[in-house]
Amino acid sequence: MSLLAVDDLQAGYGDFKALHGVSFAVEPGEIVCVIGANGAGKSTTLKSIIGIVRPTGGTVIFDGEHIEGRAPGEVVERGVALVPEGRNLFAGMTVEENLMVGAHPKRVRRGVARRLRESYDRFPLLGPLRGRRAGSLSGGQQQIVAIARALMSEPRLLLMDEPSLGLAPKITLEIFDLVRAINRDGVAVVLVEQNVVQALELASRAYVLTEGKTVMEGAAATIRGNADVKRRFLGEVL
Amino acid sequence: MIALQLAINGILLGGVLALSALGFNIIFGVMRVVNLAHGDFVVLAAVLCAYAFTQFGINPLLLLPVTIVFGFVAGALVHRFLLRRLPREIASAEASSLTLTFGLSYFLAGGGLALFGGSFVSVPFLTGAYQLGPISIPQARLLAFVAALVLSVGFAILLRSTLLGRAIRATSQHLEGALACGIDVDRVRTLGFATGTAIACAAGTLVSFLFNVNAQQGVLYTVNAFAVVVIGGLGNYTGAVLGALILGLTESFSSYLLGATLAEAAPYFLFILVLLLAPAGLLGKRAA
């Protein structure tokens, strides 16, 4: 059984419909990449899964249970976490406070001190920064805080929305290494990325979204070799 | 010497202004709404305390726990049964909640008038003054300052060190970030509105033995709180303390130099000045 199964998902903002039928699945422990042009609905898809945007149709099944239309609190409680596009840190709070808010779900409220220690072990860079205001950090540091904050809830599924956004190539590689390491610990990942080549190297399977619809799916290598994908997302002249 | 005296008066006044503004700021933070009924809760608590003092001789400080609980419950009910029921379309949410708090302000002012009448009341409590050479420090003002300080620090510690406090701050700083962390934002808003109202009522309790009050005066205290947070930067708690000192000093000096009537214009004056020169507030960051 898939860990996550999204079927014919529809959602929007007010009268505007952004998703017209997104379908994809994530197996336990795998990395799935979602690619699509600007405005294709990638972020809306992730927000609809976590419950920030309320879907107007379709189903989302996580670990065998329907979660579409549920509040983010419930979805996070069940083991889904989101690293939002643009990071969405609490800029005026310290790094440590940001991580503590990440441990808000009841399931992980106990033992926050231990989780903080584990977080500093995993991301050694954060230890010395724990007392700093999150807003005062560099982009790369902020991204790591956002990832660490999401991991505080000990998710089984991590939704990552453009974690390399605005980062230098070297930092982007470091972030991708982190994604790989997190996945190796058994966390399934949905990765939305503009760095399509690198993301497809990481992922086992990939989906392509166009105008709020899933239009293509396949093994990452197959998607990588697809002529249409090459032309549209990889800028390769054929 | 007179300048020093005025400065001390202003700083002592600033304590209560800062406390009141803290409540206003919390509500703005979690709701993104300017609570136009804020001052009405302040004066309602003040009038209640004045009433309790004149009728039953109850020391207003002893009523602090009562007014705080009253404010918390009243705020929670107002949010749960009124504000939360408003439509959620992004475009109209702020406008409709502004209108609602405006109506609530009239309701509270009218209710206060019906219950307690329209005359000014005061609490002749600690009317003496400490004499330090040429400087005199009114006991009531000093007490109000110390109490405001203790309460502000207390609430600030709660905001920093409790789960709810962190959730309130997280929701204020980044709504979608808070949602992504699984925070039940609706609940945080109810409790945040309740906390802000509780603080307004605590400030009102202190106001009861500082000034003559009547239930119609809420708007004055709303404007004071609004001015203080605008001076410091909306949502910025440290900035509000600075704003409160500035407003306290301005009111103290202007009422001496210009008379009490003109001094009532001080918050409006500062308000406009800050909006012209530093629209994001003295310690505020430009909104992202």
Ligand SMILES: Nc1ncnc2c1ncn2[C@@H]1O[C@H](COP(=O)(O)OP(=O)(O)OP(=O)(O)O)[C@@H](O)[C@H]1O
């Ligand atoms: N808060 C919002 N209110 C109204 N419309 C929105 C909102 N957020 C996104 N949209 C619209 O929904 C559509 C899908 O947006 P979405 O952010 O999901 O795309 P995306 O694939 O993540 O794009 P990008 O690559 O730019 O991040 C777009 O047309 C966008 O303009």
Ligand SMILES: [Mg+2]
């Ligand atoms: Mg996006």
